[in-house]
Amino acid sequence: MSIDSALLRLLTACCLVGLAGATAAEPSPARRQELIHLVRQDCGSCHGMTLQGGLGPALLPRTLADKPAEGLVATIVYGRPGTAMPPWQGFLAEEEARWIVGRLLEGFPK
Amino acid sequence: MKAALHLLRLLAAVLLLSACAGTPLRESGSAVQLRGTGDLGLVIERASGQVTLVNTSIREAYARIGGLGDLSHASVVYSRDARYAYVFGRDGGLSKIDLLEARIVKRVMQSGNAIGGSISQDGRIVVAQNYTPGGIKAFDADTLELLSEVPAEYAPGKFSKVVGLADVPGNRFAYALFDGGEIWVSDFTDPKKPVTQRFPAGQQPYDGLVTPNGRHYLAGLFGEDGIAMLDLWQPEQGARKILEKYGRGEEKLPVFKMPHLRGWSMAAGRAWLPAIGRHEVLMADADTWRETGRVAVKGQPVFVMASPDGRQIWVNFAFPDNGWVQVIDTLSGKLVQTLQPGKAVLHMEFTPRGEAVWISARDDNRVLIYDTRTFRQLGSLPVEAPSGIFFTSRAARIGF
Numbered sequence: 001m002s003i004d005s006a007l008l009r010l011l012t013a014c015c016l017v018g019l020a021g022a023t024a025a026e027p028s029p030a031r032r033q034e035l036i037h038l039v040r041q042d043c044g045s046c047h048g049m050t051l052q053g054g055l056g057p058a059l060l061p062r063t064l065a066d067k068p069a070e071g072l073v074a075t076i077v078y079g080r081p082g083t084a085m086p087p088w089q090g091f092l093a094e095e096e097a098r099w100i101v102g103r104l105l106e107g108f109p110k
Numbered sequence: 111m112k113a114a115l116h117l118l119r120l121l122a123a124v125l126l127l128s129a130c131a132g133t134p135l136r137e138s139g140s141a142v143q144l145r146g147t148g149d150l151g152l153v154i155e156r157a158s159g160q161v162t163l164v165n166t167s168i169r170e171a172y173a174r175i176g177g178l179g180d181l182s183h184a185s186v187v188y189s190r191d192a193r194y195a196y197v198f199g200r201d202g203g204l205s206k207i208d209l210l211e212a213r214i215v216k217r218v219m220q221s222g223n224a225i226g227g228s229i230s231q232d233g234r235i236v237v238a239q240n241y242t243p244g245g246i247k248a249f250d251a252d253t254l255e256l257l258s259e260v261p262a263e264y265a266p267g268k269f270s271k272v273v274g275l276a277d278v279p280g281n282r283f284a285y286a287l288f289d290g291g292e293i294w295v296s297d298f299t300d301p302k303k304p305v306t307q308r309f310p311a312g313q314q315p316y317d318g319l320v321t322p323n324g325r326h327y328l329a330g331l332f333g334e335d336g337i338a339m340l341d342l343w344q345p346e347q348g349a350r351k352i353l354e355k356y357g358r359g360e361e362k363l364p365v366f367k368m369p370h371l372r373g374w375s376m377a378a379g380r381a382w383l384p385a386i387g388r389h390e391v392l393m394a395d396a397d398t399w400r401e402t403g404r405v406a407v408k409g410q411p412v413f414v415m416a417s418p419d420g421r422q423i424w425v426n427f428a429f430p431d432n433g434w435v436q437v438i439d440t441l442s443g444k445l446v447q448t449l450q451p452g453k454a455v456l457h458m459e460f461t462p463r464g465e466a467v468w469i470s471a472r473d474d475n476r477v478l479i480y481d482t483r484t485f486r487q488l489g490s491l492p493v494e495a496p497s498g499i500f501f502t503s504r505a506a507r508i509g510f
Binding site: 037048053054055084086091 | 182201223365454
């Protein structure tokens, strides 16, 4: 009984986390516009406004295709110490970084 | 009837003229007015591939020219007669614009990924600096015909991004290799056969500047605390490091945009430079190059620009502090003004004698004009996503 309820609780918790993840994975339309602007303009200062690369590498579907998405998410959130890639965790939630990586992999919206 | 037809034809001719020239924003009477260019300039419209031509005497835009490609991070140099602007686009486009006729006179695609350029002391050679393929390329300033190139191959098969290109006396150009950690000086005495000298500089130089007298080339280092300095009057001494360990071993703050070193950052006998990863402007004595102090500011400085008389330093900042501009008085070394000109301030440019400063606020789609004495706003212009502002007074400066 107690094991069952513990399991139930765990399951609900998992579901909830999953749900939270799922909803957060889709930023609101307004926030999406902000994220697109941020990537084009502020990431663009190093990666180029068209994301073809600059001081930082190109962020195009063909240059990112064979890189694990989670690694790219971590790069955005935590930066890459020792390189010019800064951490964005103060401005982007992990789910938002994941949304950005998703869009980068399919060709970033204008 | 005949008169009406004649008028129509005339109108068509005028329309045609304005179609191949940029779009004039006002009727100016005759097509080409006899006038100088000393009070003209242009503003880059970062997102739309256009430039807006401006007049700093009447503080107005007078034409808009499109079709210039990707202008993010675009920069401009002027011909020595200050009539033509050379616009270096991010996509490798190099365009020559006639400020008087408000039209593109020549345009070439010179590389895949460029970040700026420079013009030689004698005005005959325009040089572009490129990220990929890393190196510099020299063009005839009249025809934009390719003359020669220097690939930034710092080790066999390894090419570096080139940053901080500046013209220096003797038809030479100094620049830094971000990946190669070196300063190179290429002599274009024979424009088709440049001769290059290499100097080890330090880790990841991110930009460079030459002092207004053309003597010292400074390259800011990203990979270490310090600045590499080459005395171009005594290059045999090599590059040495100044302002070493200004971070005092403390953890660097994240840098969300690379600072630029270009600008009159020599003022009142001192060099004024952005610290990397610190919210500070560094001061160094221009004779000994020793640190003489630092000024705490709002954020990571991007441009640290001295007014033409050297009395003030205007500073803008990287994301997320890019809504601020601060002003330092060079006599006291203290902040005297903090302004909020608009959203995403990207660049500032002083009028030739510095009575006003023009500031671009990208996300407000505006250029704002401030009085440098009273700090009052004198006016503003609507410009789509403005970034760099370049006035013709640059034509006569070493290192611009």
